Amino acid sequence: GAVVSQHPSRVICKSGTSVKIECRSLDFQATTMFWYRQFPKQSLMLMATSNEGSKATYEQGVEKDKFLINHASLTLSTLTVTSAHPEDSSFYICSAGGLLMNQPQHFGDGTRLSIL
Amino acid sequence: KQEVTQIPAALSVPEGENLVLNCSFTDSAIYNLQWFRQDPGKGLTSLLLIQSSQREQTSGRLNASLDKSSGRSTLYIAASQPGDSATYLCAVRYTGANSKLTFGKGITLSVRP
Numbered sequence: 443g444a445v446v447s448q449h450p451s452r453v454i455c456k457s458g459t460s461v462k463i464e465c466r467s468l469d470f471q472a473t474t475m476f477w478y479r480q481f482p483k484q485s486l487m488l489m490a491t492s493n494e495g496s497k498a499t500y501e502q503g504v505e506k507d508k509f510l511i512n513h514a515s516l517t518l519s520t521l522t523v524t525s526a527h528p529e530d531s532s533f534y535i536c537s538a539g540g541l542l543m544n545q546p547q548h549f550g551d552g553t554r555l556s557i558l
Numbered sequence: 559k560q561e562v563t564q565i566p567a568a569l570s571v572p573e574g575e576n577l578v579l580n581c582s583f584t585d586s587a588i589y590n591l592q593w594f595r596q597d598p599g600k601g602l603t604s605l606l607l608i609q610s611s612q613r614e615q616t617s618g619r620l621n622a623s624l625d626k627s628s629g630r631s632t633l634y635i636a637a638s639q640p641g642d643s644a645t646y647l648c649a650v651r652y653t654g655a656n657s658k659l660t661f662g663k664g665i666t667l668s669v670r671p
Contacts, residue, residue, distance in 0.1 A: 476659075485662060485663040491658070547592065549602035549603075551601040
């Protein structure tokens with residue numbers, strides 16, 4: 443069964459709306475979670491690393507004020523796309539696990555965000 | 559630059575055929591390599607994880623190999639089925655990367671009945 447749960451699976455909203463996406467680890471505590479973005483027929487691009495109890499680490503070129511990350515508990519990280527615009531439309535995926543060398547990373551089912 | 563490459567981008571085979579998907583990476587200093595499956599509009603499902611000290615891993619009809627010195631990994635699928643149709647992604651965790659995975663663009667596999 444799934445070990446990482448992501449909600450919602452699909453969001454369609456108007457430009458200017460802020461959208462929150464949740465990522466939960468189901469069977470384990472995750473001090474670190476990862477947020478990715480995927481464009482059609484492209485690979486996953488890491489946006490940020492979410493750290494429980496501290497600030498997220500953003501990859502170069504990712505606006506931290508645009509993509510707010512909160513990791514308030516050991517099982518939940520949220521990504522909020524603030525004042526979303528059509529260019530923010532994409533597939534967003536979170537992952538957890540894999541912090542130790544012998545552990546795989548597990549991924550959520552993704553969120554398809556469409557901004558009209 | 560540490561990169562992961564998967565060629566070709568797409569592959570179509572008849573049902574029952576054995577096939578090999580290729581993955582290459584630019585730096586042999588890796589912790590591990592992971593193969594994923596992604597169905598359209600879905601997240602990633604982990605298939606196999608190979609540690610840097612390992613040569614291969616097997617799960618059912620899947621076998622993944624790793625050759626660090628040449629910077630290559632292969633995913634072998636035996637007796638392919640239409641249900642195997644999906645995109646297969648290879649991801650590498652390079653040493654010193656703070657657990658970050660570097661992904662290839664994936665190979666979209668279509669198995670024809």
